[in-house]
Amino acid sequence: MSQQLISRSPDLKRLRDEGYDIEIRAGHLLVHGIPYVNSSHSVAKGTLVSTLTLAGDVTCTPGTHLAYFIGEHPCNMDGSEIAQIRHDTRAQTLGENLVVHHSFSSKPVSGAYSNYHEKMTTYATILSSPAHAIDPTVTAKTFAPIATDEGDSVFVYLDTASSRAGIGALSARFAGERVAFIGIGGTGSYTLDLVAKTPVKEIHLFDGDKFLQHNAFRAPGAAPIERLRQAPYKVHYFRDVYSAIHRGIIAHPYDITEENAGELAGMSFVFLCIDGGSSKKAIVARLEALGISFVDAGLGVELGEEGLLGLVRVTTSTLEKRDHVRTRVSFADAGSDDLYRNNIQIADLNALNAALAVIKWKKLRGFYLDLDREHHAIYTLSGNVLINDDKL
Amino acid sequence: MDETEPGKAAGSPSAAEVALQHVREAERDLAQAIGAEARAEHQLEHAIEELEAAEHREFRVIVNGRRTEVDKNRLSFAEVVALAFPKPPPGQNIIYTVSYRNGGDKHHPEGTLVAGQSVKIKDGTIFDVTATDKS
Numbered sequence: 425m426s427q428q429l430i431s432r433s434p435d436l437k438r439l440r441d442e443g444y445d446i447e448i449r450a451g452h453l454l455v456h457g458i459p460y461v462n463s464s465h466s467v468a469k470g471t472l473v474s475t476l477t478l479a480g481d482v483t484c485t486p487g488t489h490l491a492y493f494i495g496e497h498p499c500n501m502d503g504s505e506i507a508q509i510r511h512d513t514r515a516q517t518l519g520e521n522l523v524v525h526h527s528f529s530s531k532p533v534s535g536a537y538s539n540y541h542e543k544m545t546t547y548a549t550i551l552s553s554p555a556h557a558i559d560p561t562v563t564a565k566t567f568a569p570i571a572t573d574e575g576d577s578v579f580v581y582l583d584t585a586s587s588r589a590g591i592g593a594l595s596a597r598f599a600g601e602r603v604a605f606i607g608i609g610g611t612g613s614y615t616l617d618l619v620a621k622t623p624v625k626e627i628h629l630f631d632g633d634k635f636l637q638h639n640a641f642r643a644p645g646a647a648p649i650e651r652l653r654q655a656p657y658k659v660h661y662f663r664d665v666y667s668a669i670h671r672g673i674i675a676h677p678y679d680i681t682e683e684n685a686g687e688l689a690g691m692s693f694v695f696l697c698i699d700g701g702s703s704k705k706a707i708v709a710r711l712e713a714l715g716i717s718f719v720d721a722g723l724g725v726e727l728g729e730e731g732l733l734g735l736v737r738v739t740t741s742t743l744e745k746r747d748h749v750r751t752r753v754s755f756a757d758a759g760s761d762d763l764y765r766n767n768i769q770i771a772d773l774n775a776l777n778a779a780l781a782v783i784k785w786k787k788l789r790g791f792y793l794d795l796d797r798e799h800h801a802i803y804t805l806s807g808n809v810l811i812n813d814d815k816l
Numbered sequence: 817m818d819e820t821e822p823g824k825a826a827g828s829p830s831a832a833e834v835a836l837q838h839v840r841e842a843e844r845d846l847a848q849a850i851g852a853e854a855r856a857e858h859q860l861e862h863a864i865e866e867l868e869a870a871e872h873r874e875f876r877v878i879v880n881g882r883r884t885e886v887d888k889n890r891l892s893f894a895e896v897v898a899l900a901f902p903k904p905p906p907g908q909n910i911i912y913t914v915s916y917r918n919g920g921d922k923h924h925p926e927g928t929l930v931a932g933q934s935v936k937i938k939d940g941t942i943f944d945v946t947a948t949d950k951s
Contacts, residue, residue: 728881
């Protein structure tokens with residue numbers, strides 16, 4: 425609720441985007457972490473408080489130039505209280521869980537503050553200037569993490585990257601999606617790493633394998649040895665890691681096969697990141713029957729006379745184009761491929777495969793411009809070349 | 817007697833109309849010349865291809881990083897896969913991914929091949945072949 429108010433009010437959003445630690449509590453605006461100098465000449469942190477004048481769910485012009493403060497009375501560098509802003513010093517309860525210690529009065533030259541950004545930054549500057557003179561590194565712009573309320577957002581904390589870049593409306597294109605990952609190995613885990621940072625509604629992970637030591641070398645982040653000793657299922661390991669940022673991750677600790685592929689009904693998109701094999705053929709057929717778009721991501725590495733070479737493939741199947749998949753994707757049971765298995769230092773190829781797959785999904789959703797509309801793309805490692813095929 | 821517009825003599829086109837006519841004639845000549853050049857280029861390519869086929873010329877290509885020579889100027893998907901994997905691994909239903917660059921067709925010097933397709937080659941054509949079935 426309060427984050428919506430902040431997002432819709434340009435002055436509050438600007439405070440948040442600039443890194444101020446703001447909170448709406450008991451109908452008041454709080455700015456935490458304001459550095460000031462106390463009477464013993466040391467730098468402390470306090471909270472500026474203002475009443476909040478609203479129209480519906482956006483801010484209006486501030487109703488008063490007065491502000492409140494939680495903390496000691498702010499001082500000059502010499503320890504004397506800043507007299508120019510002094511108004512009142514007594515504990516006042518402004519609302520539930522909101523007790524202030526001082527009030528300040530500093531009227532702008534124009535007679536009134538035009539918005540809450542102007543008001544709060546003006547007071548913050550007055551309070552912080554002496555502190556800044558003592559320690560130039562202190563700042564009120566702390567970029568403190570912003571938690572969200574459960575039910576408000578799929579994210580555990582607010583997606584400030586999108587709001588700061590002004591692409592919030594674009595990233596909303598992913599909201600409501602139910603995305604499934606079939607296979608959460610090297611490529612699947614890097615794909616998850618990217619998708620978990622989009623506001624999709626649900627992320628379903630399907631994989632029956634355990635997360636073992638060698639997997640840790642082809643996965644994003646760094647797995648602690650204690651977690652490896654527990655030998656968790658891959659889906660549980662990655663659910664636990666990415667639940668730190670996304671609330672909608674659902675783990676299914678088994679493989680998708682011909683028998684249970686019906687569980688994919690209702691998904692809006694599928695990332696197919698499993699080795700070739702007969703079950704892949706059945707999954708593709710079921711996805712087509714269910715009318716679900718998907719990308720199949722795969723790579724291969726060969727040992728040439730002068731070093732490793734390989735191809736990274738992203739094949740896309742949509743309602744508009746599916747016929748090419750059977751000539752492009754191998755459904756043969758992959759034999760034991762010692763080259764891939766033993767060369768674990770190729771996570772960059774998994775990451776590239778994942779990034780190309782996620783870029784294609786975002787193009788299908790209209791987030792990125794897609795002029796070629798290719799449904800098959802091959803990256804050739806030895807020449808650093810990307811080739812598009814099966815264009816619409 | 818003809819009715820004519822005032823200030824314009826009948827039967828004598830303006831200077832602009834004459835110039836426009838010259839532009840159109842020059843454009844037509846240019847289009848014909850371009851067409852003739854394209855036809856000649858195509859004939860030359862075809863003749864060279866014939867010559868190469870008749871000579872059994874060897875072409876040096878690179879397949880999966882290995883330099884090799886072939887005695888024909890086109891390679892099919894199956895031939896490229898056979899060059900990459902002389903002893904095919906078990907599991908005959910593997911669909912290989914083939915990409916090429918520096919190809920012999922200057923209009924399409926790079927691309928991919930699937931079963932049934934072939935590509936014109938030249939000295940220095942590079943193929944990369946693998947089953948992209950790993951995750």
